[in-house]
Amino acid sequence: MSIFSRLRKQPQFPPCDSTRQEPVLRCSICTGEETACLQDKTTGKLQEICLIQNKAELAAFMRAYSLTSVRQVY
16 A cells, blocks of 8 residues: 555545436446536536545445435536
8 A cells, every 4th residue: 555545535525415416427438437526407417526446436426425326427
C-alpha cells in the first residue's frame, strides 16, 4: 500500500430524494469506467457523485443508498 492510497479521501455521498432521484452507475462502453450518479427521474439528468475505482467503493455506494442492485446507464 502506497502513501497516496492512505491519503485518499473517502467519497461523500449526498442525500438522495427518492421521489425525484435514483442512484445509478454510468458506465463507459469504451473504457469500462464507472461513475456513481444520481439520476433525475423526470428529466434524466445525471448528477455525478464519484468515480468508482474498485469493489470497495462500489460497496460503499450501494451501502450509502441501501441498494441490493444498481441500474447501469450507458
